[in-house]
Amino acid sequence: MTVFQRIENAACGCDGAPSPAALMPVREAVAAAVALVAPVAETEGLPLHRARGRHLAAAVLAGADMPRFDNAAMDGYALRAADLPAGGVLPVRGTCAAGDAPAALPAGAMMRIYTGAPVPEGADAVVMQEVVEPVGGGMVRARVTGAVRAGDNIRRAGGDQRRGDAVLAPGTRLEAKHIAICAGAGAGQITVRRRARIGLLLTGDEITPAGQALRGGAIWDVNTPMLTALCQEAGAELTTVRQVPDRRDDLCAALGALVGEVDLIVTSGGVSVGDRDHMKPALRALGAEMAVSGVAIKPGKPVTISRLGATAVLSLPGNPVSAFVTWQVLGRPMIDRLAGAGVPALRRHVRTSAPLTHRPGRCEYRPASIIGYDGQGLEIVACAPHVNSANLGPLAAADGLVLIPTETDGVAAGDMLEFLPL
Numbered sequence: 001m002t003v004f005q006r007i008e009n010a011a012c013g014c015d016g017a018p019s020p021a022a023l024m025p026v027r028e029a030v031a032a033a034v035a036l037v038a039p040v041a042e043t044e045g046l047p048l049h050r051a052r053g054r055h056l057a058a059a060v061l062a063g064a065d066m067p068r069f070d071n072a073a074m075d076g077y078a079l080r081a082a083d084l085p086a087g088g089v090l091p092v093r094g095t096c097a098a099g100d101a102p103a104a105l106p107a108g109a110m111m112r113i114y115t116g117a118p119v120p121e122g123a124d125a126v127v128m129q130e131v132v133e134p135v136g137g138g139m140v141r142a143r144v145t146g147a148v149r150a151g152d153n154i155r156r157a158g159g160d161q162r163r164g165d166a167v168l169a170p171g172t173r174l175e176a177k178h179i180a181i182c183a184g185a186g187a188g189q190i191t192v193r194r195r196a197r198i199g200l201l202l203t204g205d206e207i208t209p210a211g212q213a214l215r216g217g218a219i220w221d222v223n224t225p226m227l228t229a230l231c232q233e234a235g236a237e238l239t240t241v242r243q244v245p246d247r248r249d250d251l252c253a254a255l256g257a258l259v260g261e262v263d264l265i266v267t268s269g270g271v272s273v274g275d276r277d278h279m280k281p282a283l284r285a286l287g288a289e290m291a292v293s294g295v296a297i298k299p300g301k302p303v304t305i306s307r308l309g310a311t312a313v314l315s316l317p318g319n320p321v322s323a324f325v326t327w328q329v330l331g332r333p334m335i336d337r338l339a340g341a342g343v344p345a346l347r348r349h350v351r352t353s354a355p356l357t358h359r360p361g362r363c364e365y366r367p368a369s370i371i372g373y374d375g376q377g378l379e380i381v382a383c384a385p386h387v388n389s390a391n392l393g394p395l396a397a398a399d400g401l402v403l404i405p406t407e408t409d410g411v412a413a414g415d416m417l418e419f420l421p422l
């Protein structure tokens with residue numbers, strides 16, 4: 001069932017002017033945002049234990065075949081399968097352990113071998129010790145009780161990677177699994193891009209650090225800690241954080257001081273249309289080139305992206321949920337571009353558990369929680385009834401944001417929507 005009912009009471013009163021026609025579609029805004037930045041040119045060498053979360057600037061090449069030599073996958077006995085007589089009894093000669101130099105298998109015998117040890121020259125199979133039993137006293141002669149085929153329990157040289165193979169591509173964001181393959185390839189030090197440097201400017205005379213007493217109309221500052229965490233999550237470095245008084249001159253001075261000093265200036269608040277909103281006038285006064293000035297997105301419509309000299313400026317709305325969503329949709333791709341990040345993750349889709357109302361004109365990112373799976377294993381989500389750009393509760397409880405497309409006037413229960421995991 002599709003619900004065509006209009007929203008009578010929009011959640012945060014922001015469904016009115018300006019007309020959606022004046023707003024840039026999200027896809028265009030993302031392209032314009034990303035086009036304003038380029039991968040950071042400087043690189044640095046890092047030991048593996050400091051590399052998690054960084055982006056590779058160059059491919060990592062395997063320094064040797066992986067494995068470097070044929071080796072035993074099990075503790076047991078190395079032998080040549082063709083040597084095994086009817087009845088399966090062979091003499092046991094010698095031992096080969098991990099770390100030993102490759103040995104030679106005496107003809108017509110088997111050799112004790114341990115997991116990881118080089119397979120002795122002349123052997124073509126390793127038999128697990130569970131299927132080998134002593135004949136007479138000790139382990140001088142032994143019987144193989146199971147079937148043996150050449151190749152059994154041998155990890156072949158180069159079976160994982162060949163020396164010189166690119167095991168990781170430039171742009172890879174290094175997580176634990178990537179660190180593992182670097183180490184396996186013998187790369188103790190790797191070349192990563194310098195972290196993108198972000199300068200954060202907070203507007204709003206009312207904002208006060210969380211934990212401090214509130215006076216008059218003051219409120220606790222959500223955006224500084226939130227954006228700090230979002231920058232960290234994205235792998236960027238916040239080099240400057242400044243709260244700027246709500247005066248155009250102060251804002252101009254603060255913006256001007258960051259030009260050329262950081263890779264991206266991120267601002268919070270003052271980007272809407274009130275005469276206390278100084279962000280756009282300040283940017284214009286400084287001669288900024290406007291790339292995006294309002295986007296057909298809910299929440300976060302007033303988000304603005306510009307360039308001051310060679311420095312990109314992302315101006316997020318002050319409402320915390322709007323700042324969060326516009327960071328995810330526009331800011332994060334800018335950071336990924338600065339980091340030279342490789343292929344973006346595939347889009348994920350979920351099914352809605354209940355109908356959703358939506359007013360066409362802006363696409364909407366709405367908090368959603370995964371509550372189960374349908375018959376095909378697709379996640380089913382429960383969505384907040386609406387998104388309110390100032391209410392953090394639904395966001396904190398959500399597993400992600402569903403994207404309700406711009407022109408959709410209603411979503412039926414069971415419809416598939418794109419899902420941005422958080």
Ligand SMILES: Nc1nc2c(c(=O)[nH]1)N[C@H]1C(S)=C(S)[C@@H](COP(=O)(O)OP(=O)(O)OC[C@H]3O[C@@H](n4cnc5c(N)ncnc54)[C@H](O)[C@@H]3O)O[C@H]1N2
Pocket residue numbers: 014017018202203204206207219220221222223224268269270271272273274277299300301302316317318319320322389
């Ligand atoms: N006449 C109109 N008014 C508004 C429009 C509009 O189209 N016409 N758009 C609304 C929309 S949508 C949004 S979103 C907001 C964006 O406003 P600003 O970017 O100018 O942000 P502020 O006015 O500075 O603040 C908005 C709101 O957020 C609170 N805030 C600001 N900074 C923080 C912070 N660091 N931590 C917590 N909360 C913060 C601030 O106190 C305000 O309540 O404009 C609408 N208005």
Ligand code: MOO
Pocket residue numbers: 012014297298299300301302317319322389
């Ligand atoms: O309050 Mo607004 O919803 O961010 O577009």
